Amino acid sequence: MTSAGETRAAIGQPLVVLDHVDKWFGQLHVLRDINLTVNRGEVVVVIGPSGSGKSTLCRAINRLETIDKGTISLDGQPLPQEGKELARLRAEVGMVFQSFNLFAHKTILENVTLGPIKVRKQKQADAERRAKELLDRVGVAHQAAKYPAQLSGGQQQRVAIARALAMEPKVMLFDEPTSALDPEMIAEVLDVMVELAEGGMTMIVVTHEMGFAREAANRVVFMADGQVVEENDPETFFTRPQSDRAKDFLGKILKH
């Protein structure tokens, strides 16, 4: 990765900034006064019980969810409201979904080249060459001509990561990327994510994979009831959680 060195060099600069963000789903206050800064090259893992708002937070960063109050900015620019400006911003933010969401009617290769060709206006040959490199990197190069439904979940999710990387995003969002996978497939996806993190990619990862958080995260953000309850480095968070809510949560998930 050519950008890794530059990204590493720029570590510490705020890249994603959420400032007093609030969101309601009807009566439900899903995000409560969220303040969060993610710096360039940083890997932030967001954990918390289901319904805590962590997925909504993740989706709000590329405006798949709108927010009702506060601001979110990327690289110093506030998120645009709609239209072409917003599309341009989303091209800078890679997103990996729980349910993969590969384009069902396109081949694996086409899935990865669609954005570069349509959004970045790359030549098809260039986009395909780059796509093959990325597919090779995530270990599914030999599946390039197949359709998503012909691949296993783990393979589909690795393609989804390659699809996001093809846009050369400034930051990658992972919304529970391993929650829909069988145990043996989780590892293959996490391996790719760890490699990305080591390469200096800025990542915001909503996950229940505590092993990944310990291994790859710079910081753990613990959310409950729409609030950021606790933020710390992984070691401190897992061994000496400060809040009762975090102690309770960790007690439940680490018991088994």
Place this chain on the structure above:
Amino acid sequence: MDPVLDNLDLYWSGFLRSLGICLWGLVGSLALGTLIAAFRVSPIPSLRWFGTAWVTVIRNCPLTVVLFFFAFGFPELGINRSYYVFGVSALIVYTSPFVCEALRSGINAVSAGQAEAARAIGLTFTQSLGQVVLPQAFRTSIPPLGSVLIAMFKNAAVVGAFGVGQDLFSVGKGLANAQGYDALPVLTGVAVFYLLITLPAGAILALLERKVAIVR
């Protein structure tokens, strides 16, 4: 004296004329119906409103009323075209809401995640509709779209009756009325030639459905 075999050339030219109306109708109603469907799922409220109004008004009007509107209403507004153009236009307009709604059922069947993933890589609304949502929606909509299109092919006969001339229906009418042939064999001939349009259409649709099926 066989009314059909003796007039095969007339039937054939009528068939070609009717086929022409059907093909214009096919292309036009698919294009217009797709546009209206895009309006109905658009993020812009005024476009959505227009799409809904279009479907509500036109879907609930009889075809003959739409035809008369074109043929007699438009000239009063100073718009003059041949009956053929008016007839085909009316058929396209009349069929478009049905195409729109069949297509919208397909759009609704495409999982929300597909559109989200399209937006997440930076595609605009139009791009994600054109590249990701509609190609899948079309494939899912083939059965209802097929019914709509075959109904339209048959409605082409109404357009013929309305005075486009030289189509299958007019040929049948001419033979039975002006030339005094028995109506039953004449109309059977007309029906057979219509089947030459609708049966292959149905077969092509069935083939298309198998060819382009998407595994989800």
